Amino acid sequence: MIRWDRGWRLYLRVALALGITLVFVFPVYWLAMISVKSPDEIYAYPPVWFPSEFRFSSYVTLFRDGDAWAVWNSLITAGVSTVLAMAIGTTAAYSIVRFRTGGENLAIWIISQRMIPPICVAFPIFLLFVSWQWIDTRFGLILLYTAFNVPYVTWMMRGYIQDIPLELEHSALVDGLSRWAVLRKVVLPMARAGLFATAVFTFIFAWNDFLFALVLTKSEAVTYTVKVTGYFGSQSTFWSKIGAMSMLGVLPMMFVVATMQRFIVRGMSLGAVKG
Structure with a gap:
């Protein structure tokens, strides 16, 4: 019984840590996706979570x-x-x-x-x-x-x-x-x-x-x-x-x-x- 409780507590802590990590990492992920999306995908509704094609034209423009x-x-x-x-x-x-x-x-x-x-x-x-x-x-x-x-x-x-x-x-x-x-x-x-x-x-x-x-x-x-x-x-x-x-x-x-x-x-x- 003690092992079972400890196992569940460990799983809960890991799940909580992963949830918190996702909350803080998501803005970075979203910025990264916006930088490589097409204009249609940026303004699409519902949101496009992953672009169909990676476009690096924005980075090229910044350096140019x-x-x-x-x-x-x-x-x-x-x-x-x-x-x-x-x-x-x-x-x-x-x-x-x-x-x-x-x-x-x-x-x-x-x-x-x-x-x-x-x-x-x-x-x-x-x-x-x-x-x-x-x-x-x-x-x-x-x-x-x-x-x-x-x-x-x-x-x-x-x-x-x-x-x-x-x-x-x-x-x-x-x-x-x-x-x-x-x-x-x-x-x-x-x-x-x-x-x-x-x-x-x-x-x-x-x-x-x-x-x-x-x-x-x-x-x-x-x-x-x-x-x-x-x-x-x-x-x-x-x-x-x-x-x-x-x-x-x-x-x-x-x-x-x-x-x-x-x-x-x-x-x-x-x-x-x-x-």
């Missing part, structure tokens, strides 16, 4: 017209800003944990900066970028994303570094390593799971940004989140282009998460939420 360049802009701005934020934030976290830089309240103050609603600073940043001629430049977006993500990286890496035994660093210092060498050869390898998990979420934050990209770009540095909104019109909506651009924007995220999945799971299970 240069619209796909927006995905490359997103990759550059999100990737470079993630590297910079990780470098600055990890160093700051190490300084806060090991040297008590700023006292007990500096870490709280740093993460509080991340809680500021972006809409509150969008207009002042726009005026600043206009005066410095950074509008519609990748450099401006990279600098902005780095500034907004450094507090998050600092807070997260602070928790991971706190879990590393201090004795390991003392042993490395006795062996003649400098502080920078200890950070590079001892701390970072020990906090590798947390490092990759934090980097993935930092990249996602920058990749999904819409507000700043909308306000601070025009054409040259426009990202895919802004570009995809240009296919919605008052008189017509280009659903095939929307589906194609959305898939081009989703694929890099799927690749990053699939590649770093084990680090994300391990990183989230570590002590990064410690105060």
